[in-house]
Amino acid sequence: xxxxxxxxxxxxxxxxxxxxREIRGGADFSGRLAGMGLTKGARIEMLQNVGRGPVLxxxxxxxxALGRGEALKILVEETxxxxxx
Amino acid sequence: MNRTPEHTxxxxxxLVGLAGQPNVGKSTLFNLLTxxxxxxxxxxxxxxxxxxxxxxHNKTRMRLVDLPGTYSLTAHSLxxxxxxxxxxxxxxxxxxxxxxxSSLERNLYLLAELLILCTPVVLALNMLDxxxxxxxxxxxxxxxxxxxxxxxxxxxxxxxxxxxxxxxIEHLAYNPAxxxxxxPQIAAPHRRVLDQLxxxxxxxxxxxxxxxxxxxxxxxxxTEITRKAKGWAGKLLWPRIEALLAAxxxxxxxxASGRYEWIGRMVRAAVTRPRLGQVSLTDKLDRVAVHxxxxxxxxFCVFAAVFWLTFTLAVPLQExxxxxxxxxxxxxxxxxLAGAPGWLAALVADGVLGGAGLVLTFLPILAVFFGAxxxxxxxxxxxxxAYVMDRFMHALGxxxxxxxxxxxxxDCNVPAVMGARVIESRSGRLxxxxxxxLVPCSARLVVLAFLAPAFFGAAALPVALALVALNLLVLVLxxxxxxxxxxxGQHVAFxxxxxxxxxxxxxxxxxxxxxNTWAFVRKAGSFILLASVVVWALSxxxxxxxxxxxxxxxxxxxxxxxxxxxxxxxxxxxxxxSFVAKENAIVTLxxxxxxxxxxxxxxxxxxxxxxxxxxxxxxxxxxxxxxxTVAVMRQETGSWRWTLFDVxxxxxxxxxxxxxxxxxxxxxxxxG
Numbered sequence: 001x002x003x004x005x006x007x008x009x010x011x012x013x014x015x016x017x018x019x020x021r022e023i024r025g026g027a028d029f030s031g032r033l034a035g036m037g038l039t040k041g042a043r044i045e046m047l048q049n050v051g052r053g054p055v056l057x058x059x060x061x062x063x064x065a066l067g068r069g070e071a072l073k074i075l076v077e078e079t080x081x082x083x084x085x
Numbered sequence: 086m087n088r089t090p091e092h093t094x095x096x097x098x099x100l101v102g103l104a105g106q107p108n109v110g111k112s113t114l115f116n117l118l119t120x121x122x123x124x125x126x127x128x129x130x131x132x133x134x135x136x137x138x139x140x141x142h143n144k145t146r147m148r149l150v151d152l153p154g155t156y157s158l159t160a161h162s163l164x165x166x167x168x169x170x171x172x173x174x175x176x177x178x179x180x181x182x183x184x185x186x187s188s189l190e191r192n193l194y195l196l197a198e199l200l201i202l203c204t205p206v207v208l209a210l211n212m213l214d215x216x217x218x219x220x221x222x223x224x225x226x227x228x229x230x231x232x233x234x235x236x237x238x239x240x241x242x243x244x245x246x247x248x249x250x251x252x253x254i255e256h257l258a259y260n261p262a263x264x265x266x267x268x269p270q271i272a273a274p275h276r277r278v279l280d281q282l283x284x285x286x287x288x289x290x291x292x293x294x295x296x297x298x299x300x301x302x303x304x305x306x307x308t309e310i311t312r313k314a315k316g317w318a319g320k321l322l323w324p325r326i327e328a329l330l331a332a333x334x335x336x337x338x339x340x341a342s343g344r345y346e347w348i349g350r351m352v353r354a355a356v357t358r359p360r361l362g363q364v365s366l367t368d369k370l371d372r373v374a375v376h377x378x379x380x381x382x383x384x385f386c387v388f389a390a391v392f393w394l395t396f397t398l399a400v401p402l403q404e405x406x407x408x409x410x411x412x413x414x415x416x417x418x419x420x421x422l423a424g425a426p427g428w429l430a431a432l433v434a435d436g437v438l439g440g441a442g443l444v445l446t447f448l449p450i451l452a453v454f455f456g457a458x459x460x461x462x463x464x465x466x467x468x469x470x471a472y473v474m475d476r477f478m479h480a481l482g483x484x485x486x487x488x489x490x491x492x493x494x495x496d497c498n499v500p501a502v503m504g505a506r507v508i509e510s511r512s513g514r515l516x517x518x519x520x521x522x523l524v525p526c527s528a529r530l531v532v533l534a535f536l537a538p539a540f541f542g543a544a545a546l547p548v549a550l551a552l553v554a555l556n557l558l559v560l561v562l563x564x565x566x567x568x569x570x571x572x573x574g575q576h577v578a579f580x581x582x583x584x585x586x587x588x589x590x591x592x593x594x595x596x597x598x599x600x601n602t603w604a605f606v607r608k609a610g611s612f613i614l615l616a617s618v619v620v621w622a623l624s625x626x627x628x629x630x631x632x633x634x635x636x637x638x639x640x641x642x643x644x645x646x647x648x649x650x651x652x653x654x655x656x657x658x659x660x661x662x663s664f665v666a667k668e669n670a671i672v673t674l675x676x677x678x679x680x681x682x683x684x685x686x687x688x689x690x691x692x693x694x695x696x697x698x699x700x701x702x703x704x705x706x707x708x709x710x711x712x713x714t715v716a717v718m719r720q721e722t723g724s725w726r727w728t729l730f731d732v733x734x735x736x737x738x739x740x741x742x743x744x745x746x747x748x749x750x751x752x753x754x755x756x757g
Contacts, residue, residue: 025578027306027337028161032580034341035106035156037191041342050377053476054485054579060191060345063367065472067484067579 004078010055010071012046018076019043020059025073033074037062044076098139098146099258102171105183106195107154108465108584110211113593114183114241115151118251125600132511132723133167136600142251150177158198159302160309162509172202173293178258181250183209186216186223186238187585189356190348196232197269197344201298205264207253208236214243215585220359228355233266242590269347271301275336278329279304285326289317304336367465367585374466375583380473387466388492391457395496399449406449411442431625432618440617443666444610447499447713451602454493454500458507459597461489463589467507468581475579481561482568484508484579487517494524498714499609501526502721503601512572518718519567519731522710523560525553528667529706535671536705539686540698548699552706559707559738609716616712617665624662631676636661650704650743651697651751660704665712670705696755700747707739
């Protein structure tokens with residue numbers, strides 16, 4: 001099993017599942033994410049990712065909307081991918 | 086911590102704080118517990134709302150403080166700072182932590198932060214019905230044993246559980262020694278550095294702060310505590326602390342994930358989730374609500390419904406209040422003061438009653454607006470509308486959350502300014518408030534609808550549409566400019582929870598309508614009344630006729646400036662009088678041109694050249710916000726400086742646009 005290199009969350013396709021590996025952008029940003037369930041090691045699922053708009057992910061049974069800029073600062077490792085129907 | 090011994094405790098009032106993350110039904114529970122005893126104010130020196138209420142049960146009296154809904158207790162926002170300052174400074178007897186049972190893990194993050202503040206906590210496990218509907222099973226006793234604190238199951242919307250909660254609060258308050266929570270530990274790699282920090286700050290930290298807590302917050306990079314600790318530690322010690330922190334910057338992420346590991350251990354045995362894969366109601370609804378295309382269509386329909394509601398409910402009520410209530414009071418006042426001097430009768434009937442009537446006529450529109458806002462928020466739709474609109478608001482330096490207040494500004498700018506409360510970040514809220522007056526409100530649209538045909542006849546519609554478009558263009562330009570200058574670098578990350586959809590709670594909506602509408606009367610009402618009396622006095626004295634009044638003199642003295650925008654003193658006076666209420670522009674023109682109603686239209690058409698007319702309409706549409714809007718801008722920003730800055734900015738923009746339009750129209754051959 002080879003670990004895939006982490007990619008920005010903004011690059012995940014809808015339906016993809018991943019584990020958060022790194023959060024860039026300072027204590028304030030990562031602290032706000034932590035309160036909503038997005039921390040290093042958290043399992044997430046990409047729910048919506050369209051064009052240049054915000055993305056929608058699920059973590060700890062919570063739907064979280066993130067601006068695209070924010071989604072670029074979160075690095076994730078993809079664990080599975082179901083093709084988006 | 087000082088706790089009163091048991092034997093005297095029966096007579097004292099317990100101080101209880103209600104904490105919880107957003108969207109967990111905390112307001113519903115607070116309303117349920119305190120009912121009509123609620124008092125809404127502000128936290129001292131802050132623009133955050135403070136809600137308090139009392140509760141009497143057997144011999145115990147409780148003072149309940151509703152803390153702002155926050156995801157954590159690290160000072161990322163004013164709300165989080167307020168919530169933890171309350172716990173540290175006011176030392177409540179018990180904190181009730183309200184949690185959504187259907188997303189327990191994320192909710193317990195806040196509990197982890199509460200527990201390290203060494204405050205006694207009761208966990209109110211709310212929305213159990215939602216959790217059950219999702220097939221989530223929670224073994225309460227297992228959870229209670231793991232956490233080491235009382236857990237009370239609740240469904241606040243169905244009135245289930247408040248008695249058990251009150252009993253648990255009482256028991257914990259009178260028996261603090263029984264409180265033995267399982268505390269989250271910091272991950273092993275950082276334990277040593279935390280101990281070092283604890284040693285360094287011990288003895289430096291003043292009461293009521295806990296040195297261990299301060300050490301942890303320093304390691305977490307908490308801005309407020311870092312600033313405070315710098316002062317406490319002094320010039321000798323601080324560089325050493327700072328160097329240690331700099332070497333362990335990575336601790337932030339580990340502390341947060343360490344808390345989730347602790348949470349994982351707490352819930353592992355107690356919570357059983359159904360296997361994933363089932364599609365929930367929220368998922369189904371979101372297929373439309375957050376869809377890039379259908380989401381916008383739905384948003385449009387929802388807003389159309391809100392406008393429809395305003396025009397079928399609020400506008401007739403407003404007219405009834407204006408004509409029947411204020412009109413009859415006016416007649417009665419005149420009648421009662423028939424023997425009094427003319428100025429006194431006019432002061433009461435026109436000045437005071439006019440001002441009070443103005444406040445009164447805002448109420449229906451505010452009530453409908455806040456009802457709609459609370460309904461959208463309570464069902465969970467509000468967050469979706471912000472998500473759908475986010476991409477369009479970025480150019481203005483705003484987030485999706487600013488869209489709703491701004492859009493509803495077409496009704497009236499007052500609720501638009503007050504509605505900016507839904508935006509968490511102070512800079513985003515401020516920018517939204519500053520931009521709100523540029524949305525053409527219905528009062529200005531009425532003025533436009535009356536004057537455009539009078540001035541331009543058949544060309545009225547394109548002229549009116551162009552003026553509305555101009556307003557929105559200016560809004561976009563001002564937004565872009567401000568976000569790249571004064572608000573530069575203030576970009577706050579767009580991170581927002583889309584809560585589960587649920588049935589709205591009538592009590593929650595009713596309380597929101599009452600609290601917000603009453604806040605307007607209480608805080609903005611007196612200012613509006615006072616200012617409208619002042620403007621009335623200027624238009625009445627010294628002779629009682631508007632033509633010779635101080636206001637008219639002011640208009641005449643400004644007429645050299647008026648020439649720049651092609652306006653004579655009568656139009657200037659009309660403009661100034663529109664400050665009280667935008668519709669006043671028509672009334673004032675009627676008085677000064679000696680006509681009213683249909684006659685006024687033809688008089689204006691005959692006497693005002695088209696270029697001046699166009700300039701007048703342009704300036705009216707962009708002019709300084711009305712009195713009520715200024716009052717709520719002051720109330721919501723808590724700052725006269727920002728309020729006056731915006732007034733000055735809008736005045737400059739309006740006059741600048743007036744000059745451009747007047748001379749531009751002249752250059753294009755329009756008669757000036």
